[in-house]
Amino acid sequence: MNKLSIVNRIAKSYFNMHHKGMERIMLHPFDCQQQCFETLLKDAARTQWGLKYDYATIKQYDTFKQRVPVNNYNTLYPYIERMIAGEKDVLWKGKTNWFSKSSGTSNSKSKYIPVSWDSLIKCNYKGGKDTFVLYLNNRPDSKLFTGKNLSLSGSWRKFDVNSKAYCGDISAILLNFIPEWGNYFRIPPKKTALMSDWNKKVEAFAQYARKQNVTSLAGVPSWILMIIRRILELEQASDLTGIWSNLELFMHGGVNFSPYISQYKALIPNDDMYYQQVYNASEGYFAAQDVAKSDDMLLFLDNGIFYEFIPLQDFETEHQQTVTIENVETGINYVIVISTNAGLWRYVMGDVVQFTSLNPYRIVITGRTTHFINAFGEELMIDNAEKALKEASQKTDAVISEYTAAPVYLNKQTKAAHEWLIEFQQEPSNMEVFTDVMDTELMRLNSDYEAKRCNDILLQRPVVRTVPKGVFLAWMASHKRLGGQFKIPRLANNRQIIEEIKRLIPQQ
Secondary structure (H helix, E strand, O other), X not given: XXXXXXXXXXHHHHHHXXXXXXXXXXXXXXXXXXXXXXXXXXXXXXXXXXXXXXHHHOOOHHHHHHHOOOEOHHHHHHXXXXXXXXXOOOOOOOOOOEEEEEEEEOOEEEEEEEEOXXXXXXXXXXXXXXXXXXXXXXXXOOOHHHOEEEEOOOOEEEOOOOOOOEEEOHHHHHHXXXXXXXXXXXXXXXXXXXXXXXXXXXXXXXXXXXXXXXXXXXXXXXXXXXXXXXXXXXXXXXXXXXOOOOOOEEEEOOOOOOOOHHHHHHHOOOOOOEEEEEEEEOOEEEEXXXXXXXXXXXXXXXXXXXXXXXXXXXXXXXXXXXXXXXXXXXXXXXXXXXXXXXXXXXXXXXXXXXXXXXXXXXXXXXXXXXXXXXXXXXXXXXXXXXXXXXXXXXXXXXXXXXXXXXXEOOOOOOOOEEEEEEEXXXXXXXXXXXXXXXXXXXXXXXXXXXXXXXXXXXXXXXXXXXXXXXXXXXXXXXXXXXXXXXXXXXXXXXXXXXXXXXXXXXXX
């Protein structure tokens, strides 16, 4: 047995040892969540938040539910701001020096989500480990650890207000603290992986990875696709068969994978290639696919996160009520509410899920609480769109009646972009200026959009098309949506609506 085979066997044995933990999630879900609930309250009892709500006397979920309000980023931000400044024992015990940056709210360009040491080890790293456990359970003959994992990460920087506090993509934070044995199995080197210039980064990834024995990929599909295509250019190849002959796994998440699957299958013509969906975010590591060729994911119930759920139909009503996993049902859209070992208390993430199974608990992500586009990790929200359109209209004397937008997916013929259909009451004095102002304003408002637009490396300049008056009304009529309570969906994460509307545009 050669060295690589021995390493592979030892690594697989390590992960297989932890399979009992996954069995506990499946067989004893309520015990897992009860333990999370009790541990969270105990560990936060002496924090300023815990003292405010007297966590020490909370013994039951109903008391917690009645005493602690449901929160969003804006309600927690004053506490997070104090944590960034270096104050200790605020939302979570001790000092928190790392903050994961994600797309902003209506009040700020970026959100800064606290990443405590507990959440780093017991949630994020544990979630990654559990994902490998699930994969190896499906692929006992795997040779994953005979080669390297190509994983894409962001970058991090210091805060100006506190030189001991840092912010960045969650992937960059995880990479910064990864143990040396973990570095043995991944590429590229940290110095390359943490580069902030995305143009140079993609090229450096491609140049380094093209000569490596890559057995697995991890990252957002659109970015990994760009690296693969650059490697194929460098190697003058049509697919990866002769470059990474041992490639067997792609762990993907962050955006909808369905628009990309055909492209990946063309570039990786291997029937044994395994595509594993994961659900991780700035706020934590929540779930991973545990059944081959399935769209749903096993919910991780013992990683320091206590889950509550609000039926989507009740989310914006006065009848809003939360339930725990004991009372959820399949086939219903729920808004996720989390309490975490980083100090996010009854925090509404904005993601909407459905349970596909209650034994064990499996979910699919069905959307968000607001209109959005997140095809490439840009997380463009309706508030960003409204403000950017307003600015562009003011600069070009335009008046907008209706609009909708959707992604243009990356493929051999087209580059990634956003397509906007706009019906103007008064058209812009200059459409090119209108588009540029809107684009610039979106970058100013949304750091994730800005990163994806940087130097046209992934997202190209928006494509804005003028729609004749009456087309949007015709679409609503065709869907029996005429009436004051119905509105045009402003942003969509797929092209169904925008293509339906385009078919109604009279041909010239």
